[in-house]
Amino acid sequence: MNKYLKYSLFGVGGFVLLLAAIIAIIAATFNPNDYKTQIVQFVLEKKQRTLTIEGDIKLAFWPKLGADLGKVSLSEFKGDKEFAAINGAKVFLSILPLLKKELVIDTIRIDGVRANIVRYKDGSTNFDDLLSKEESQDVKFDIDGIIISNAAVNLTDEVGQRHFTLDKINLKTGHVAKGEPIDLDTQLHIVSASPRLDANLQLKGNLLADAENKRYLAKGLEVALNGAVDSLSKLDVKISGNVEARPEANEFLVEGFKLSAKGDLQGQQLDVSLDAPKLTAQKNQVSSQQVKLNFNRVQGDDTFSAKLAIADLQGSPQAFKSSGISGEIAGKQGARTLAGKFSSPFTGNLETRVFDLPKLVGNVDIKDPALPNGAAKASFNLNTHVDAKQEKVAVNLYAKVDGSNLKGDVALAGFKQSSVKFNLTADKLDLNKLLGTHKAQPKKAAAAKPANLSALKTVLAQGTINIGSLLYDKYQVSNLAAIIKADGNAFTVSPFSAKVDDSQIKGSLGIRNFDRPLYVFDLDIDRINADRYVSSNAGSKPADNKAADLSALKALNASGSLRIGSLKYGKTQSSNIRIDVKADGQKLEANPFSAHVDDSNINASLAVSRFDAPLYSFNVNIDKLDADRYLTKSEAKASGDTPLDLSAVKTLNATGEAKLGWLKLANVKTSNVHIGLKAAGGQVTASPFAADLYQGNMAGSLHVDARSTPVITFKQEMHGVAVGPLLVDAINNNMLDGKGTVKVDITTQGNSVNTLKKTLNGSAALNLADGAIKGVDIAGSIRNLKSKINILKPQSNVGADQRQRTEFSEMTASFKISNGIAHNDDLNMKAPLFRITGSGDIDIGRESVNYLAKPTVVKTLKGQGGAELDALNGLTLPLKITGTFSAPKYNLDLAGVSAALAKSQLLEKIGGEKGAAVQKLLGGDKAGALEGLLGGKKAPAPAGDAAQAAPQSAPASLEDQAKKKLNKLLGF
Structure with missing residues (x-):
């Protein structure tokens, strides 16, 4: 600050000298007001500045020459902008000393000085011309005193990029002469934005700064500074004492020097005091009394104090x-x-x-x-x-x-x-x-602007640090070795090596561009066991709905590469990891990011930008991935109604794509997987959502709207897919086989898995060829219909037998899905022996089936037994399918088949009373039916003599006789 006060004094002093020269000219003229133009022209020619004098100039001639000026202003060098101005000035000169080229001036009184002082980038100032020496100016001066009131100075330093304002300046001096001490008493107020400064200064004493003879003096010095400086507030500084110095002669004299400074540094109360009673260094002697320096800091109940004492000095x-x-x-x-x-x-x-x-x-x-x-x-x-x-x-x-x-x-x-x-x-x-x-105390949010490390520009350092072992918390560091270098442009630690626990680290670290620091690194780590650094409850906290706060990354400016030989985390083993990082305060990138994770090779580029509301972008390529190995049993197979937590989706902003050569997820195996993702505003779209699977391919999209109650839309088409292996892998169900097309277009909403199932709406369709329904053999049932029909037994349910299968050449069906129930009424299945139509419902929410299939016999089965079924042509066999997905039940109504046969074909072969008997049998009158089949009446009782005849075989029962008759009629 002393430098800027010096500039102010020099600038104002140059202006004062110019005023004195003007007054000398005025004193030499009789009526100076008649010569204002000449005076202005004189200043313009001599100093290339414009002088403006407002009002009349008043003169005095005896006993002293003098002038009383009104408002005066002076322009910048070769410009119109104001350099300095005054509201008024009074100056008086002694007459006789002028004859000897001596300038003896009475007290100079100046009011309302305004000045604009500038130090340019090249070190020059805007008042250099006012201080220039000319050969004709060899004049001695003697001033009785100077009084300046209500002055203000603006200081601009283009070199240091600082600006100061000095106002409320009041200055009073005693006698002023070259090479003599000056009694000075001044007060001023100084303000600056950078560094922060707002203080009042009072300075009083008898001062001398004789640069020509290298002699400096301050007697009766009293300095007081109050206000705020940088981070210090409530600053109170007082200095007093006597100091005289002749540095080149190594002579110093200090008497009664005292300094005290108090202030508040961000809540810390600081107190510094220095007491130097006497210190003398003369030509042949050096002596002093004890010098004391004390420092105290108080913050709440925390305190710190330091005391330093230099005992008496003796010698030369x-x-x-x-x-x-x-x-x-x-x-x-x-x-x-x-x-x-x-x-x-x-x-x-x-x-x-x-x-x-x-x-x-x-x-x-x-x-x-x-x-x-x-x-x-x-x-x-x-x-x-x-x-x-x-x-x-x-x-x-x-x-x-x-x-x-x-x-x-x-x-x-x-x-x-x-x-x-x-x-x-x-x-x-x-x-x-x-x-x-x-x-550890909770960490405060990091500042969103880069650290100011400009102080490192002045640091030049080079050295080594070696530490055998270092223990901090649970971390063990050994064989730490580093070479540190700072050259004003960069700060580097290279090479750097250390073993941290089981990890050997080698490489280099550094900082460049200290105004906006760029952190650079190039590190190799042989292996990391991440399990030892992750707490057991990591990740147990429930997710909130707030976007991650990455605003601290605005301050990060970094570039570097990290290579890790192997990384273990849980059951996951990674190796050959490489991450190249680049951050510029706008974007953080990891490109490339590559690693071998278990059996997968990953190559990716990852980035995050817009740190206030993070936007993630990615491009991931994986050769193969078995995702099931990373799902725990509780994740892969949840029990009960599983809540749907999409809180992360609500704040997710992301865009990118992933490509996988091979993927196994939920035991479903796919290849050439391509997924594009876009997420914003609580909505996520996966499109394309494509892959090759089970001899075919799939393509579609997935959309999730999590802004309120989650809404999920899924569209997918599968072509040429072998559904048998797909169902076995996906749901462990072997009930259907075939190859063809499957189309799905569904929408659902809810906060749990069961709710999503029960609110499904949309449509689905399938078109399969050369397949089979497993668990029932309809063709076999038709072939064996003769032995299956038993008109005396009711219908029964039969569990699925996976060894049986109903083959088909073509099957098509469409489904309308409403509130979790898929309804079908257009089943069309073709097989060599029959055609199947059907209708019914599949309740997805309850995982149950209620479906009636209607196989109809056709004359298409040739070869053994084919001709025998001609009589069944056109016959429909009702097949009821009920139960759950995991345990379906099939009910083939054989009694109904018998009824149909009797009514539609067999009655044609029976006439008279026998036909009527069959009709009674079908109508439920078994007794009447048997009577008709046996000849229309009961057998007569045997005669008495007949009873004595030779014994005969016991007659057949009525039921056996009826069966024989019916078998004969049916041709069985």
Whole structure:
């Protein structure tokens, strides 16, 4: 800030000198108002600036020359923009000194100064021309005093890209002459946006800045600064004392110097004080009284304090020493306390500016219940050498931290642009002992803008770090080795190697472009066992409906490659993993992403953008994937009504496609799978949804609307598909075989699987050829109809027998699906012996069937037994199918078949009373039927003499006789 105050003083001073020159011209004229034009022209010719004088100029001639100006303004160099202006000024000159080219000025009074000071990018300023020296200006000046009131200055620094506003400036000086101290008393208010600054400054004292003789003086100095500076608020700084310095002669005098500074740093109350009663460095002597520096920080119940004392100095500028530098530190944070002490001898040489702390030793004690032993101890020993003239610092260090040994050396060259070289080694570090087991605090949301690492532009460093073993939490790091380099353009760690648990890591890390950091990496990891880093309850939290917050990725600017030899997670084994990452704050990409996962080779490109509402994009290629191996039994076969959780879909925004050479899912095997996905606004569309399967192919689409109650629409066409193997693999059902086309167009809605089944609506159709219905043999039943018919037995249900099958050459059917029930009334199945039509319902929600199939015998079966069935031509055999999907039942109504045969064909062969008897039998009058079949009456009782005849065989029962008669009639 001193630099900007200097610019302000120089700029305003140049303006004041110009005013003095103008007054000299005015004093030499009788009526200066008659010469305003000439005065303006004079300034324009000499300084290439436009001077504007408003109102009349008032003169005084005795005893002093003087002028009273009104409003005056001065333009920028060779421009019309205002550089400076005043509301009024009064200046008086002594007459006689002018004859000796001496300028003796009475008190200069200036009110309402306004000035715009600019430092350009090339380092020049907009007032350089006002300070230029001319040979004709060899004039001594002597000013009795300067009083400036209500001044304001705007400072613009194009080099540092900063802007300051100084206002409410009031300045008063005593006698001003070249090479003499000046009594100064000033107050001002200063404001800046970057860095944040809003403070009031008061400065008072007897000051001298003699740059020509390199002598600087401040006596009776009193400085007060109040306000806010950067992150510090409630700042209160006070400085007082006497300081005199002749740097080139190595002479310094400090008396009664005191500094105190208090402020609030983001809730931390800071207090710094410095007390230097007396410090003298003269030609042959160096001496001082004890210098004390104290620092205190308080935040709630947490405290930290540090004290530093430099004992008395004795000696000469060529060699002085102190009995020692000593210090103490103390702190408290929660249950943790900290206490330490340090001390060292101190020697120096002001001429060579070499200083040494040959043995800076100390110790630190930490007490904390969270530490394994409740406490930790550390000790250190440093040898520090400072060469201020050469701008070099060298430190050798050794430290012991709770059983860990650290050693190393640090060398620094250059104070303005420091270059650091270092080598640090530690045999072991147990951070659990040092940091304890405090529970991790919840992480605050990361800032959505890149970190400002511009400070690294000034860091020049190179060194090595080697740590034998490092333990933190449950992580064990060993053989850590790194070479670090910073050159102002990049910060790199290369090479880097370490073993973390069972994983060996090698590669490089770095940061470039510090204004907007670019993080770069190139890492190889031989193997990772992810199970040891994943908690047992990972993923147990229920999903919420909020989109993932990836806004922190706006701050990420990264590029790199990661290679992993093998990765184990649960039962999944991956190898040959490669991920190339690129992030620019707008998009995060992993391209390529490749890996061998179990038996699958994956090649993909993945990306996420629009981080506030993430948009995912992907392109995935997998040679083969057995998805069933990744589904647990509870996932693959849920019991009861399974809830449908589509919360992730509501916030999903994604687009991409996946191609799989071979896929097994739910035991269904497909190949050449191609799925395109688009998700936005709670809706997901999978299109195309295509694959080759079971000698055929499928193509269609899937749409899910999860904005409120989930609505699912599924359209699919299968061509040339062998449905038998498909049903066996999909639902373990072997009831149907054949090859052909299946079309499905359905919509459903609900929050559970059962609800989805019961709300199915749409249509389906199938067209199969050369297949079979398994579990029933209709053709066999027709062939064996003779032995099957028993008019005395009722109909019965027969369970499915998978060894039986009904073959067909063609089968077509369409279904109208409403509220989970699929209705069919156009079944058409062709077989060599029969044709089948039918109608009925399939209740998908209840997984049950109620269907009546009607096979009709046709004359198409040739060969053995074919001619014998001519009598059955046109006969319809009702086949009732009921039961559940897993246990269907088939009911072939053989009694009905017998009735049909008797009525439609066999009666033609029977006449008279026998025909009537059969009709009675079919009508239920068994007694009458038997009477008719036996001759129309009962057999007469045998005569008495006949009873004595030779014995005969017992007569057949009436039922047996009826059967024989019927068999004869039917030709059986």
